[in-house]
Amino acid sequence: MLKGHQSWIFESKPTIISSAAVGGPFEGNGALSNDFDIITEDLWLGQDSYEKAEKVMLEHACNRAIEKANLQKEDINFFFSGDLMNQIITSSFAARTLAIPYLGIFGACSSSMEGLALAAQLIESKAAKYVLTSASSHNAAAEKQFRYPTDYGVQRPPTAQWTVTGAGAAVLAESGNGPxxxxxxxxxxxxxxxxxxxxxxxxxxxxxxxxxxxxxxxxxxxxxxxxxxxxxxxxxxxxxxxxxxxxxxxxxxxxxxxxxxxxxxxxxxxxxxxxxxxxxxxxxxxxxxxxxxxxxxxxxxxxxxxxxxxxxxxxxxxxxxxxxxxxxxxxxx
Amino acid sequence: MLKGHQSWIFESKPTIISSAAVGGPFEGNGALSNDFDIITEDLWLGQDSYEKAEKVMLEHACNRAIEKANLQKEDINFFFSGDLMNQIITSSFAARTLAIPYLGIFGACSSSMEGLALAAQLIESKAAKYVLTSASSHNAAAEKQFRYPTDYGVQRPPTAQWTVTGAGAAVLAESGNGPxxxxxxxxxxxxxxxxxxxxxxxxxxxxxxxxxxxxxxxxxxxxxxxxxxxxxxxxxxxxxxxxxxxxxxxxxxxxxxxxxxxxxxxxxxxxxxxxxxxxxxxxxxxxxxxxxxxxxxxxxxxxxxxxxxxxxxxxxxxxxxxxxxxxxxxxxx
CATH class of the missing domain: 3.40.47.40 (Stage V sporulation protein AD)
Structure with a gap:
């Protein structure tokens, strides 16, 4: 329900019945290493490009979230996803693997909450029983695309931030245990x-x-x-x-x-x-x-x-x- | 309301209270020239890049749709938009000009109906009074990004298609006259x-x-x-x-x-x-x-x-x- 000019109140309180986080090696050594479901050993995940590695990472996060919800991917009605790659190929190629009806979104790093808000909106209005929402980024893929390939070793100013290598996913439902x-x-x-x-x-x-x-x-x-x-x-x-x-x-x-x-x-x-x-x-x-x-x-x-x-x-x-x-x-x- | 596995029925029948279409010169000479609200004289629209020209075209379509609905942009709750440019900059830069709460989407050329479906969903569930949805593309900007700059004059095979230069927008509401x-x-x-x-x-x-x-x-x-x-x-x-x-x-x-x-x-x-x-x-x-x-x-x-x-x-x-x-x-x- 619209509240004010630009907010939604979800009276039915859609439940996040499961969620999963995948991180790269740098994230695995970080302050929140215990909160990742999967920490990858390297940046490649057995692939021959960073872009493909990001896709595999996103698939891991989605599959783990579906598994933790005790569901099959066929149970999920809709899949929201966004990422930083041109034409959000990480999300679209993961959507090909998952074969869940797919709504691609782009809000750069705001994509995670754009997806969660729209997913909750679909559950709230009974337009879906289960919705999967996810977002991902990969340090080496993003630096190559937006700034310089990491292999160049370009010096970064102190205001620079470190693009997280990882993916997060959540499954929403009408009811159940969870936030x-x-x-x-x-x-x-x-x-x-x-x-x-x-x-x-x-x-x-x-x-x-x-x-x-x-x-x-x-x-x-x-x-x-x-x-x-x-x-x-x-x-x-x-x-x-x-x-x-x-x-x-x-x-x-x-x-x-x-x-x-x-x-x-x-x-x-x-x-x-x-x-x-x-x-x-x-x-x-x-x-x-x-x-x-x-x-x-x-x-x-x-x-x-x-x-x-x-x-x-x-x-x-x-x-x-x-x-x-x-x-x-x-x-x- | 969910119908089957992947469809929505809109019981409240959200109304398209206005819509607008902007076309470039090639489209203005096409079979549907009478159906465009605005036909631009050239591919540049007074800008110094094709990307900026596409943004101006999208803004024209959105402003015309809002005007035809007898609304101000401040009346619109949410703006869905998508395009073909990397990081959908056409949509995001138009959203900056419009200053309407913005949900960026990407489904390549399916973005138009992804936006219309989600816009109708928001009206149906009373999550918005008015929603603006739009999509755009620009022949020279898209060819440059996906294939070759048009200036190269690369020979195209007979299966090639011509990327439309234009933008379309629609305003949806709970009720009113219109489809x-x-x-x-x-x-x-x-x-x-x-x-x-x-x-x-x-x-x-x-x-x-x-x-x-x-x-x-x-x-x-x-x-x-x-x-x-x-x-x-x-x-x-x-x-x-x-x-x-x-x-x-x-x-x-x-x-x-x-x-x-x-x-x-x-x-x-x-x-x-x-x-x-x-x-x-x-x-x-x-x-x-x-x-x-x-x-x-x-x-x-x-x-x-x-x-x-x-x-x-x-x-x-x-x-x-x-x-x-x-x-x-x-x-x-």
Missing amino acids: KVTSATIGRVVDMGISDPYNVGAAMAPAAVDTIEAHFRDLGIDATHYDLIATGDLAKVGHEIANALFKKHKINMPEDIFTDCGLLIYSKDQPSFCGGSGCACSATVTYGHLLNRMRKGELKKILVVATGALMSPISFQQKESIPCVAHAVSIEM | KVTSATIGRVVDMGISDPYNVGAAMAPAAVDTIEAHFRDLGIDATHYDLIATGDLAKVGHEIANALFKKHKINMPEDIFTDCGLLIYSKDQPSFCGGSGCACSATVTYGHLLNRMRKGELKKILVVATGALMSPISFQQKESIPCVAHAVSIEM
């Missing part, structure tokens, strides 16, 4: 004029703040409604900017509940520069770590605000700035 | 092993047939339920293959109701090779020509089956075949 999706806010595109692809955290922070403010306004709540509010991949620079914007806009955002998936995923001794990024950042941290904490009873109400930088190498070369978007989904145990 | 969206079928990805990007019609035909069969099965109807069934961009080669597949599967598909947007858009004396293709093919033919025919009373029940080839230049170079998908939406007057 419930209770509301969602779809973001508008915000662009403050930043054009540096090595500083996407700063570019995305205003979009995250815009969506969180809209969420509070539409639902008539404030930050204290939640135990935890996690943005997707603002990382260190973007997180500080978001905090400053909340202060400027006089929005209360207590430091102890406001965090970012890109700040959580790696350990401090890992050379991740500003922190994690990529579709898999919010997808693996949410579908692994955060939902695990909810299942253990450590968190009751969370808001995940996945952030996306909607540029392409062509738009960058044509001197465009970076339009950004953020979608928020609230989950309750 | 109603009554059902939709979301397709699975089908890949019969074709890898030639100059023969996408042949690659997509099995996906179109798979979705149409699922639509008939889920709804318990056959082809005679409709006055017209139009695929998106199978064009000449793909249309013949689809006809052969229906015969092989013993599905009745009368020749006089089965057509293709790619066969309709250009006149016979235009050098379009096999016919039209691109996201704008089904988007402009549906939101311009077909809805105009419905408004005139010439057609009462139609099924639009937009077809998408989900490959990228990278997947082609890595010797992958072309996964295809098709989404069907039924519209009644």
Whole structure:
């Protein structure tokens, strides 16, 4: 049901009956290594390209989520998926393997929550019995496409973030055991004029703040409604900017509940520069770590605000700035 | 409401209260020139790149649709859009201009009906008052990205199709005057092993047939339920293959109701090779020509089956075949 201008309240509380997270070797050595269902030994997964490796990783996450839900893929009505590759080939090729009716989405790193919001919407309106939603990214595939192949060893500035190698997936149903999706806010595109692809955290922070403010306004709540509010991949620079914007806009955002998936995923001794990024950042941290904490009873109400930088190498070369978007989904145990 | 395994019945019959189609100069000289709201004089629209020109074209289509609905953009709750550019920059940059909460989608040339199905779903479930949905493509931008820049003058084989330069948009609401969206079928990805990007019609035909069969099965109807069934961009080669597949599967598909947007858009004396293709093919033919025919009373029940080839230049170079998908939406007057 529409609430305010851009939010949905899910009265039936669609249930995340299972979720799975797959991580690469760098993620497996990170701060959340225990929350991954599968940690791969290398970046290749037995494939001859990074793009194909990402596809296999996404298939692993989807298959594991379906298996944990005690379902067969034939039981799933619809499959939402998004990734960073041109023409989201990771998602489309995984959809070919899974053979589940497929709705491709693109919101860059906000794809995880765009998919979860739409999946919950389908369950809420009885347009599906089971929906699978997923998102993925691969460090070497993304760097090659958006910046430079990692083999070049190009020096990165300190504002750079580390694209997460991984995939996250979740199965939603009308009822069952598990965390419930209770509301969602779809973001508008915000662009403050930043054009540096090595500083996407700063570019995305205003979009995250815009969506969180809209969420509070539409639902008539404030930050204290939640135990935890996690943005997707603002990382260190973007997180500080978001905090400053909340202060400027006089929005209360207590430091102890406001965090970012890109700040959580790696350990401090890992050379991740500003922190994690990529579709898999919010997808693996949410579908692994955060939902695990909810299942253990450590968190009751969370808001995940996945952030996306909607540029392409062509738009960058044509001197465009970076339009950004953020979608928020609230989950309750 | 879910019907069968992969279809939705829209009991509230969401209304397409307005629609608009923008075409380039080649389309303006085509068979459906009278059905475009705007025909541009050249491929540039005053911009310094084809990508920026496509964005302006999409903005024109969206603004015209909003204007024809007697609405302001602030009235629209959500904006679905998809296109062929890497990271769907056309849609995302138009979403920046429009500032409407934005859900990016990607289904290649099936994006038009993916957007219309999801938009109708949001209206049906009272998750939105007004939804804008659109899709676009630009011949020179798409050829440059997927094949060769048009300036090279590369010789094209007879199976090639002509990517439509244009954009189509529609505004949906709970009620009002206009054609109603009554059902939709979301397709699975089908890949019969074709890898030639100059023969996408042949690659997509099995996906179109798979979705149409699922639509008939889920709804318990056959082809005679409709006055017209139009695929998106199978064009000449793909249309013949689809006809052969229906015969092989013993599905009745009368020749006089089965057509293709790619066969309709250009006149016979235009050098379009096999016919039209691109996201704008089904988007402009549906939101311009077909809805105009419905408004005139010439057609009462139609099924639009937009077809998408989900490959990228990278997947082609890595010797992958072309996964295809098709989404069907039924519209009644």
